[in-house]
Amino acid sequence: MSQLVGVFNHSGGEIKDKLATMRRVCLPREAGKTSSRNAQHPWLVSSSFETVNGSKGLAELFSPIELRNLEYPYSDYDANLVLMYDGQFYNLPPITPPIQHNHRLAAKGGAEMVVHLLNHHRGNLEQRIKKTLPELDGDYALVASSNDQTVITRDSRGTKPLYVAEGDGFSAFASNKKALWKIGLSSVAPLRASTLAVFTQNGVKIKKALPLDKGSIKIKNLRRAVDGYHKAICSSVRKRLMNVDKVGVLLSGGVDSCLIAKLLSDIALAEGIKVTAYTAGLAGSSDISFAREFARSIGIDHRVMVLSVDDVERYIPRVIDAVEERDFIQVEAGIAIYAAVDIASQDDIKVIFSGQGPDELWGGYSWYPDVLGEDGRQELSRRMWDDFTRADVETLDRENKIAKMHNAEAMFPYLDHDVVKLALSVASELKVTSRNDHKGKHPHRELARKIGIPDKYANKNKEAAQHGSGIHDILDTIARKNGFNAALVARIGYASNKITAAKMGSSARYGYRYARGDMWQIPEHVQLYLDVTAYNEDMLNKPEREKIQSFLEKI
Numbered sequence: 339m340s341q342l343v344g345v346f347n348h349s350g351g352e353i354k355d356k357l358a359t360m361r362r363v364c365l366p367r368e369a370g371k372t373s374s375r376n377a378q379h380p381w382l383v384s385s386s387f388e389t390v391n392g393s394k395g396l397a398e399l400f401s402p403i404e405l406r407n408l409e410y411p412y413s414d415y416d417a418n419l420v421l422m423y424d425g426q427f428y429n430l431p432p433i434t435p436p437i438q439h440n441h442r443l444a445a446k447g448g449a450e451m452v453v454h455l456l457n458h459h460r461g462n463l464e465q466r467i468k469k470t471l472p473e474l475d476g477d478y479a480l481v482a483s484s485n486d487q488t489v490i491t492r493d494s495r496g497t498k499p500l501y502v503a504e505g506d507g508f509s510a511f512a513s514n515k516k517a518l519w520k521i522g523l524s525s526v527a528p529l530r531a532s533t534l535a536v537f538t539q540n541g542v543k544i545k546k547a548l549p550l551d552k553g554s555i556k557i558k559n560l561r562r563a564v565d566g567y568h569k570a571i572c573s574s575v576r577k578r579l580m581n582v583d584k585v586g587v588l589l590s591g592g593v594d595s596c597l598i599a600k601l602l603s604d605i606a607l608a609e610g611i612k613v614t615a616y617t618a619g620l621a622g623s624s625d626i627s628f629a630r631e632f633a634r635s636i637g638i639d640h641r642v643m644v645l646s647v648d649d650v651e652r653y654i655p656r657v658i659d660a661v662e663e664r665d666f667i668q669v670e671a672g673i674a675i676y677a678a679v680d681i682a683s684q685d686d687i688k689v690i691f692s693g694q695g696p697d698e699l700w701g702g703y704s705w706y707p708d709v710l711g712e713d714g715r716q717e718l719s720r721r722m723w724d725d726f727t728r729a730d731v732e733t734l735d736r737e738n739k740i741a742k743m744h745n746a747e748a749m750f751p752y753l754d755h756d757v758v759k760l761a762l763s764v765a766s767e768l769k770v771t772s773r774n775d776h777k778g779k780h781p782h783r784e785l786a787r788k789i790g791i792p793d794k795y796a797n798k799n800k801e802a803a804q805h806g807s808g809i810h811d812i813l814d815t816i817a818r819k820n821g822f823n824a825a826l827v828a829r830i831g832y833a834s835n836k837i838t839a840a841k842m843g844s845s846a847r848y849g850y851r852y853a854r855g856d857m858w859q860i861p862e863h864v865q866l867y868l869d870v871t872a873y874n875e876d877m878l879n880k881p882e883r884e885k886i887q888s889f890l891e892k893i
Contacts, residue, residue, distance in 0.1 A: 339400070339401050339424065339425075339688075339742065339745075339746075339749045340398050340399060340401075340423065340424040340425075340513070341364035341365075341398070341399040341400075341420065341424070341512075341513045341514070341742070342396075342397075342399075342422060342423075342424055342479060342481050342490075342500070342511070342513050343357070343360040343361060343396070343397050343398075343399075343510070343511070343512045343517055344394070344395065344397070344481065344483075344488060344490070344510060344511050344512075344537070344582045344744050345357050345360065345394075345395050345508060345509075345510040345521065346393065346394050346395075346488070346509050346510065346537050346539075346542075347392060347393045347394070347507065347508050348507050348508055348539060348540065348541060349506075349507030349508070350507075351507050351508055352392060352820075353388070353392055353393070353394070353395045353508065354388065354392065354395065354757065354842055354891075355392075356508070356510070356521045357388065357395035357396075357397060359517075359520050359521055360397070360510070360512055360517040360518075360520070360521060361386070361397050361399060363514075363516050363517045363520045363857075364399050364432065364512065364513065364514060364516075364517050365399065366401050366826045367527075372537070373569055380523045382441055385397070385398055385411045385413070385422070386398075387411075387413065387420050387483070391486075393539065394483070394488065394537075396420060396422070396481065396483060396488070398422045399614045400409050401745055401858060403448075405817070409454075409745040411449055412447065412449035412450045412452075412453045414453070417484075418484055418485045418733040419456075419463075419482070419484050420481075420482070420483045420640050421436050421449045421452060421453050421456075421480070421481065421482045421483075422449055422480075422481050423448065423449060423452070423478050423479060423480045423481065424478065424479045424498050424513060425476060425477045425478035425479060425493075425497065425498045426448075426476055426477055426478065426565040426578070426580075427448050427451075427452070427474060427475065427476035427478065428475045428577040428578075428580075429474070429475040429476070430448055430451045430452070442775070442797050452470070452474070452480070455470045455473055455474075455587070455614065456470050456482070456877075461488060462484075462486075463482055463483075463484045463486075463488075463489055464487055464534070464536050467480075467482055467489045467491060467508060467534065467547070468534075468547060468548070471491065471548040472548060472549060474493075475491045475755055476493060477493055477495075477497035477498060477749075477750065477753075478492070478493050478498055479491070479492050479493075479498035479499065479500045479513065480492075480498070481511075483761075486538060486539075486625065487536055487537070487538055488536070488537040489530070489534055489535070489536050489537075490502070490511050490529060490534060490535050490537075491533070491534035491535075491548075492529060492530075492531050492532070492730070493531065493532070493545045493548075493798050494531060494532045494548050494549070494550045494754045494755070495531055495550070495729070495730065495750075495755070496530065496531025496532070496729070496730025496734055496735075497729070497730075497734055497738070497750055497753060498513075498737065498738060499513055499514070499528065499730075499734075499735040499738050500512070500513060500528070500529040500535075501514065501515050501518055501526050501527065501528055501529065501533050502526070502527055502529050502542060502544070503511070503518045503523035503524075503525055503526045504523070504525070504526065504541060504542055505521075505522055505523045507543055508574050509537060510523060511529070511535065511537070511878050513742075514662060514739060514742075515662040515879070516877075517663060518753060519879055519880075521559060523727065524879040524880035524881060525879070525881075526879055528730070528735065529544070530730060530812055531550070531727070531730040531733070532546065532547055532548050532549045532550055532759065533545065533546055534546075534547040537726075550727065550758070551759075552723065552762060553621075553762050554761065554763070555763060555764070555765050556763040557760075557763050557764045557765065557768075558764075558767070558768065560768055560780065560781060560784060563758050563764045563768055563781040564781050564784045564785050564788060565759075567757070567760055567761070567781055567782070567785050568785055568789070570754065570756045570757045570759075570760045571597075571601065571751060571752070571757055571785070572601065572605065573754070573756065574752075574754035574756065575598070575601050575605050575606075575691075576605060577753050577754075577765045578689075578691070578749045578751055579605065579606055579609065579611055582611060582688070582689050583610075583611060583612065584611060584613070584614070584685075584687065584689075585602065585606060585611060585612075585613055585614075585687065585689045585691060586613075586614050586616050586679075586682040586685070586689070586690040586691065586746075587599045587602055587613060587614075587615050587616070587618055587689040587690070587691040588615075588617075588679075588690060588691070588693065589615035589616065589617050589629045589630070589632070589633060589640065589677060589697070590617065590625045590629055590693070590807075591617075591624065591625055591626075591627070591628020591629040591630075591631070591632055591694070591795065591798070592628070592798050592800065593660070593696075593779070593782065593783055593786050593791070593795055593796055593797075593798055594693035594694075594695075594696045594697070594702075594752070594782075595629075595693040596632050596786065596791055596795045596796075597693070597782070597785065597786045597789070597791065598691050598692075598693050598751060598752075599613075599615055599632070599633070599636065599638060600636055600786075600789055600790065600791055601751075601789070602638075602691060603636050603637070603638045604789070605666050609874030610657075612639070613637065613638055613639065613730035614638070614639040614640070614641060614682070614685060614687065615629065615638050615640045615641070615772035616640075616641050616642075616643075616679070616681055616682045616687075616690075617629040617630075617640070617641075617643070617678060617681075618642070618643040618644075618645060618674045618675075618677035618678040618681070619645060619808065619809070620644070620645050620646075620647075620650070620673055620807065620809070621644050621645075621646075621686050622746070622808070622813060623807050623808035625674070625807045626642055626644065628798065629642070629696075629794065630642065632795055633812065635792070641681050641682075641685070643677050643678065643680070643681050644837065645677060645706070645808075645809075646814060647812055647816065649677070649814050650673060650809060650813075651817060652813055653673050653676055653677060654669065654673070654816070654868070654871055655874075655875050656676060656747070656872055657669050657672040657673050657676050657740070657741075657820065658868070658871060658872050658875060658877050659875060659877055660672070660676060660738065660739050660740045660743040661735075661736045662739065662877065663736070663842065664837075664865075664868050664869050664871075664872035664878065664882070665842040665843075665846075665862060666813075666834075666845075666846075666860045666861075666865045666868060667841075667842050667843035667846050667860070668736055668842050668843070669868055670809050670810055670813055671736065671843070672736055672737075672740060673809045674805070674809055675736075675737060675783055675809035676738075676740050676743075679740055679741055679743075679744050679746060680744065682744070682746065683744040683745065687746060688745065688747060689745050689746065689747050690741055690746050690747070690748055691749045691751060692737050692748050692749065692750050692845040693748050693752065694729065694733050694737060694752065694753070695750060695752030695753045695758075696728070696735065696752050696779055697725075697779070697800065698722060698725045698726035698729055698760040699722075699752065699757075699758065699762070700761060700764075700769050700778065700779040700780075700781060700782040700802050701718075701722060701724060701766065701769035701770040701778040701779055702778050702779040702782070703725070703778075703800065703844060703845075703849060704776065704799075704800055704849075705722070705848075705851075705852035706718060706722070706778055707770055707772065707773050707774065707775050707776055707778065708773065708852035709721055709852060710770055710772070710773050711772075711773025711774075711782075712773075712852070715766060715767075718766060718770060719766050721844075721848070722766070722769075729753075729842075731842070732842055732843050732844070734748075737750075743751070764781060768780055768781055769781065776799070777797060777799065778800075783796050783797060813861075813864050813867075814861060814863075814864055815861055816867070817861075817864045817866075817867035818863070820867060822863045822864070822866050822867040822870075823863050824862070824863055826863065826866070826893070827862045827863050827866060828890035830893060831889075831892070832862060832866050832889050832891050833862065834862055834865045834866075836859065836885060837869060837882055837885050837886060838882065846860060866889070869886045869889075870886065870890065873886045873887065874887075874891065
């Protein structure tokens with residue numbers, strides 16, 4: 339698990355101080371607050387590289403995960419090549435033996451194995467990266483640097499975050515936004531899944547890398563879909579259990595998290611790997627009651643954090659700090675997850691399984707049948723594809739950064755390449771059958787029943803994390819307690835779209851038009867409260883900060 343940073347000088351300026359700042363900022367704030375048991379695995383700088391003329395600097399901040407070896411970046415000064423990555427590769431052992439006949443590997447590190455794959459392709463670094471990516475199975479953010487190019491990229495689903503930015507005479511990238519903000523770069527953008535950024539002496543260009551293939555519909559039979567899905571998801575879970583002796587799983591009591599928890603209890607426990615489920619929510623919330631019952635029914639260890647209103651209020655600035663967003667949906671969805679990962683970190687859990695992915699792949703959002711009824715199946719398929727391809731910035735980056743804040747790595751087994759490929763090949767008629775089908779995800783639910791999950795959980799209606807945990811409603815109480823209400827919004831002329839028009843989450847982008855409006859509409863006074871909190875915590879880029887300050891001056 340790594341934090342990756344790089345800075346490039348295009349006009350003769352100094353990069354050494356900027357690189358040092360970025361390295362310092364990337365140290366998770368929670369890293370210094372862990373228990374004595376965690377202290378044996380501190381974050382550390384494994385390597386740092388700077389060119390002689392000071393035009394380029396790269397660094398990796400690394401923390402070992404469980405039984406995995408310390409992974410140093412690969413560097414070859416004769417070939418002027420550096421390669422480092424964040425994440426995991428799952429197929430390097432089987433794809434590298436033919437290469438090893440021609441190259442002697444001094445150490446079988448993942449970075450070195452990827453380099454040997456690169457060396458079997460011709461062209462400049464960008465071209466070789468593009469030719470190598472289809473050969474890799476993994477969840478990763480990758481950095482490769484030669485004399486004249488530095489190329490950064492993410493896997494096709496975007497399971498590990500990277501951000502890029504350009505300033506006056508220099509450009510940079512990092513695994514989080516704060517590292518870029520702190521060196522004076524305000525227009526920070528995520529590097530999207532299936533793209534790459536090429537840094538040269540002239541600046542940075544974003545290009546397509548390994549576009550996710552939507553494929554064609556091949557499976558129109560429910561049993562065939564369930565059987566294929568079962569095989570793919572079991573393989574996905576197994577490969578993500580390599581070199582660990584204990585893992586955590588986020589458990590809400592819904593079908594997505596229950597299915598992963600059940601697979602882990604069957605697969606991991608059979609291999610001697612300890613599994614613990616973690617749940618957080620307010621007293622009386624459905625997440626806690628369903629999760630407790632389910633964990634008890636399958637005999638899995640389970641820890642619960644029952645949150646008070648004061649707990650939620652204390653978590654708000656921590657979540658904003660971790661996810662680097664002031665957006666209402668991002669913050670409210672992140673609070674229960676942050677609290678659950680918080681208690682997992684007390685158990686020294688370094689690998690946490692998440693249930694993200696099935697709603698977009700199998701048709702689980704509550705507004706999907708309304709989209710089908712009002713706009714037709716073609717529009718439903720378009721919406722599902724668009725939601726899936728936005729998951730990198732709307733869900734995965736958030737959960738990744740919360741996990742990293744606690745020195746842990748998030749795993750997304752539903753987003754394995756083979757699972758995604760299988761799901762995309764299944765006809766949407768099997769996923770959402772009609773405009774009256776308010777369950778959806780039928781192959782997904784059938785698999786849950788197949789592996790022994792009772793109907794109570796397999797058929798449970800979709801609840802977003804912020805609703806099932808009880809967080810959504812309580813944010814209004816907290817905002818009003820702190821003096822933020824509709825009257826204040828009206829008096830200062832505040833409107834959230836004056837800060838940014840971007841919407842983070844399918845419910846905010848369009849879902850509210852089909853579903854219960856009061857459930858998904860964003861209360862302006864709550865968003866103002868979050869904006870002011872982010873401002874006070876210095877967790878904003880410069881344009882957002884200036885806009886929010888203009889409203890603060892009126893209070």
